């Protein structure tokens with residue numbers, strides 16, 4: 001049994017099918033939940049937390065049935081919602097203590113735990129300030145702290161990097177990794193930025209129109225494609241000149257943006273041939289790199305073949 005399991009999970013809002021018979025099994029570690037707007041990510045999280053009911057199907061979180069054991073699930077699961085939910089006229093320390101108390105911790109344990117989690121998320125200094133005066137980055141950290149307040153076994157993080165600048169985003173991603181790897185808390189994290197999920201997730205689940213498009217280890221999404229990418233520089237159209245000369249030597253290649261994509265598996269002399277060709281045609285070779293898959297490729301595969309599963 002996984003951390004999260006669903007069988008035929010369906011949610012309809014009137015005519016709209018937000019989730020259509022979802023069969024899913026998610027294990028321990030950090031799992032990225034990906035999908036375009038409207039794919040059903042928030043609906044899935046809300047059903048798993050017992051905030052809304054499924055129309056059909058079943059699901060278990062940490063082995064507990066969502067319909068019969070919602071209360072047990074909420075004691076074991078933390079939730080960082082996407083939208084700002086922090087009371088502006090409350091200090092972070094009081095808010096996190098309150099959330100820990102709501103989850104059943106006694107007063108002393110709640111105070112200790114709140115101080116700990118606020119330190120872990122980097123708000124030790126600012127914990128006595130009113131949250132209304134916090135920056136977006138500090139608010140995201142406070143939301144994360146309240147999700148961790150009761151020492152959950154699993155946290156749902158809905159768009160934790162929303163609204164953050166690049167440096168704050170890096171900090172938040174480092175925290176997400178730390179929660180999964182150092183604290184041993186399983187994480188289900190959503191983000192529109194697929195590159196972020198590649199960095200922090202062990203596993204990625206892709207939803208599309210309420211259906212499961214793919215569920216794989218992140219390494220499978222990002223494995224070596226067997227293609228080479230090269231970048232050349234020179235007078236005129238160096239890319240076309242180089243591509244034509246490679247093709248004339250029997251090397252399958254085509255442009256990919258500013259790069260040339262080369263598909264010549266098994267050619268042991270390929271790097272030498274590329275270098276010599278660049279010298280022959282008088283273009284500068286900027287780089288030769290192995291091509292790696294991206295999570296977003298799954299959407300292109302699906303558009304091309306009807307299904308990528």
Ligand SMILES: Nc1ncnc2c1ncn2[C@@H]1O[C@H](COP(=O)(O)OP(=O)(O)OP(=O)(O)O)[C@@H](O)[C@H]1O
Nearest residue numbers: 013016017018035036037038039040041042043044
């Ligand atoms: N309360 C609601 N009433 C009617 N339709 C809804 C409701 N909530 C969600 N939907 C619809 O269900 C579908 C799935 O929405 P959901 O919010 O789960 O997607 P999402 O993947 O979380 O999208 P986003 O990335 O934009 O948050 C969408 O078509 C949405 O319009």
